[in-house]
Structures are given as C-alpha cells and as structure tokens.
Amino acid sequence: MTLQLLVRRALVIAGVAAALLLAGISIQLAAAWTAAAAPLNDPPASLTSIQAALDTERDRSGALEAQLRTLEDASADLTAALEAAKGQVTSDTATAEELRASLAAAQDKLAKLEAALAAASAARATTSTTPTTTTTAGPTAEPHDDEDHEEEDD
Structure with a gap:
C-alpha cells in the first residue's frame, strides 16, 4: 500500500x-427549533379524564x-292516526x-210539490172566482183613539 x-x-x-457529525448537529438544531416553535x-x-369523557x-x-325510540314510537302513533x-x-x-244525492232528490220532490201546490192554488182560484154575494150585517167598529195609548207608553 502506498502512502497516497x-x-x-x-x-x-x-x-x-x-x-x-454535520447531520447529527442539524438534527439537533431542527429538534430544538421545532420544540421552540410548538411548545x-x-x-x-390523563387516562382518568379520558375514561370519564368516555x-x-x-x-x-x-x-x-x-x-x-320515543320518537319512533311517536312516529308510529302519528302514522296510525294519519291512516285513521x-x-x-x-x-x-x-x-x-x-x-x-239525498238533497238533490229532496229538492226535486220539493219542486214537484210546489208545482202541485201552485196547480192546486190555481184550480182553487178558478173555482172560487164564481161570484157569490153574501153580505152580513153586523156592528160596525167604533173609531179608536191612539192618543190614550200614547200617554200610557210615556
């Protein structure tokens, strides 16, 4: 082996x-920088606080x-009520x-009855138009004074 x-x-x-050595120093510096930036x-x-939260x-x-479950029961009740x-x-x-339909039938029946009533009234009017003269003599009514009644109202 030669000297060279x-x-x-x-x-x-x-x-x-x-x-x-340079890599180790840069790692140490990076760790220190990170620790300083995010303390x-x-x-x-703690485990007890995690257990309590759980x-x-x-x-x-x-x-x-x-x-x-309560909402599901209420929903079922509402569904049943809606179906009812x-x-x-x-x-x-x-x-x-x-x-x-019953009202229409009743209205038809009423119209027929009114027509029959009108026909009966017309027939009666034609039979009663025959002149019949009857006079009845009776007492005549005396005139009535409203002044006496007005004083009573006051």
Whole structure:
C-alpha cells in the first residue's frame, strides 16, 4: 500500500465522519427549533379524564337512543292516526256524496210539490172566482183613539 492510497482513505473516512457529525448537529438544531416553535403548554389528557369523557359520551349515547325510540314510537302513533284520518275522510266523502244525492232528490220532490201546490192554488182560484154575494150585517167598529195609548207608553 502506498502512502497516497493511505492518505486518500484517511481523507474519505474524515469526510464521511464530518458529514455524519454535520447531520447529527442539524438534527439537533431542527429538534430544538421545532420544540421552540410548538411548545407543549397543555399537558396531555390523563387516562382518568379520558375514561370519564368516555363514560359521559356513553351516557349521552344511551339518552339519545332512548329519545330515538320515543320518537319512533311517536312516529308510529302519528302514522296510525294519519291512516285513521284517511279512513275517516273516505267515509265522510262517501257520506257527503250520499247526502248530496239525498238533497238533490229532496229538492226535486220539493219542486214537484210546489208545482202541485201552485196547480192546486190555481184550480182553487178558478173555482172560487164564481161570484157569490153574501153580505152580513153586523156592528160596525167604533173609531179608536191612539192618543190614550200614547200617554200610557210615556
């Protein structure tokens, strides 16, 4: 081995060592810079606080499930009421149609009766137009004075 080869190897080893040393220093500086830029002011949550929060959320979830069941029951009740109302509307519609038909029949019957009444009145008027003269003599009514009654009202 020649001296030149030994020097070259020593320089390469020194260069690699310097690069590794420079890398270590830059990592340390980056870590210090990051720690300074983002300080940890709030400590991480403890296990007991996490467990308490979990229990609280479980209780809340149970309450929400109970409310959901209540809403589902109310929705089922409303659906049943809506179906009953639809049935009632259908029944009322049929009854209204029957009543309309009954009213129309009654109006027709009334019109026929009025026509028959008018015909009977006309027939009676023609039979009573025959002159019959009857006079009855009776007492004549005396004139009535309203002045006496006006004083009583006052």
